[in-house]
Amino acid sequence: MLLLNRADIGRCVELPTLVRALEIAHRGFARSAPVVPQRSIITHERQKAFSLFMPAFLPASQTLGIKVSSFHPGNAVHGLSAVNGVVMLIDVESGRLLAMLDSAALTAIRTSAMSALATDKLCPKMRLNLVVIGAGAQAAAHIWAMAAIRELGQVRIFSRCLARSIALAERLSIELSLPVEAVERMEQALADADIVCTTTSHDSPLPLIGVHQLKPDAHINAIGGSTQWACEIDPRLLGNTQVYVDHLDAACRESGEIAQALALSVIERKDIREISALAVEQPSPVTRKQGLSYFRSVGHASQDMVVAACLYDAAVAGHIGKQCDYFSA
Template identity: 30%
Template sequence: MAMPLFLDEAAIAPLIDMADAVDCLEQAFKRWRDPGVVNMVRSRARPPQGVLNLMGAVDGPAGVYGFKSYFAVSASVRFHIALHSAADGRLLVLMESSLFSQVRTGAASGLATKLLARPAASTLALIGTGRQATAQAEAVCAVRPIKRVNVSGRDPARAAAFAERLRRLLQIDVVVASDARTAVEDADVVGTITRSSTPVIALSWLKPGAHVNAAGANTSDRREIDPATLKRAAVLVTDDRAQARIEAAELMDLHAAGELSWDDVVELGDLVSSPVCFTRRSADDVTVFKSLGIAFEDVAYANHLYLRGLAAGLWRAEDFRTT
């Protein structure tokens, strides 16, 4: 009996490219309303050792389904994706997916930026300097002509080191701002990637026409955006409304207060399929993408990388079929 294919981070890394990841998600979300697409919202269990996260999706048109699991303990988190054939349930591949998850999260923000930010956007503000922040910057730079990134973080030394790494990677100007407001005020695109329990940006800081990607808070006790920004947004987008109902604290708060209808929250798949229906009314409109990270994105991207590896001859599907 042959073993299913196992891909560690080193095997996956050469296949990963941010522009390709954005394109993959854009093509995948064109299938969002297909009856064969099912997204299972994230489930969390909290034993004393840490937090177990489980999520799954079916991408029927692509012929696959899969599950993502990760266990977060005090100082580390390990991600894995199991991709299966929808035709017979066969396990195609088990992937380590820490780098994968960073890129996929960034790619979703990149896709939203591609569809919502002003075409000439040239300045990005990035609030947060953790492990996910680099991919957020890469994704926005992949879809807009960004010339400068303003960085803000709680630890000045860490922010300076992050800015230097980003400067070398992107080959553009990266500036450490004195505070979040200074970073945001002249930015065309704003990205938040924090674990904050209170908002890290405010509407009064935003430049007219700014687009915001809020990608850090995906639990009911975290909030990155102030209510005024959300209420002002001409277009308010999230990956999946069902998941937002239990994870997007900022939206949940407004809904509970009677200040937001879930029907006014656009799903990313609908934005991809009908961009002209959900567009700015003026160049000064503020737009917001509340990113949660959903299993459908993971399954679509995992299948994309698996197929790219097959096409490149890095592995052969017949070598890993069970008998």
């Protein structure tokens, strides 16, 4: 069994390769659907937290595994990550455990890679201004992902904690050799934003971003606020927007913006398209864009397994990670 921690996963990541693998996988899902039971959720009332259990089998690649992930928003007070867990890859032929991967690191990579895939399909091939709302691991991963697929102009970070925004901006400015700026106000952040990535732990139906705060041709990657009542974006905004999701049924159950837009009759289910449609249609490179576009990612175990398999193959080829024969011993 191969053990891959956060540092190991970081050494395995080649983002354009992951984006391409996810695109190919979603194209294949139209022919050979993944087997993904509805994920089980256990809530922890005292801790105001929850744990998710997400198995998946991909027939085309014979990839089998399960992701176990817990979200504890109060961990930040203790200097701990809010998201913790593991992804286990299982050999289909023998049932043996192939690998265990840090699920928090994998989730950040998978989510940002999915946002990169949507952005690459929906945004023009030109220099674009990026805004990220939030200053955690997903914020950092999304800035890296957007920089991998587009030339970036202004890069701004806004979060509830200015100090965290400043620290992240300073670190990424060095790592990416890009000017990254922390700003104090949402309005200041959104001015002239072509791409907006919302990566917050927002849990309120009161939206963070209103209808008239965005450019008329902006693209939104919404990945935070993952409950049916939480809205990072005003759901009324979706009425005049190209709406894409990673998985339709899951998004209707778990996205506050989607659920409330449906409840308000701002959109209907037929107006929502899955990201697989973009992969299958193979649209020509976007040279210009008309109107708002929105991609809501709630996460899907099939995507986790695609990424886990890619990371595992890269780790084996590069002799990365730690082999553990504990069970066989």
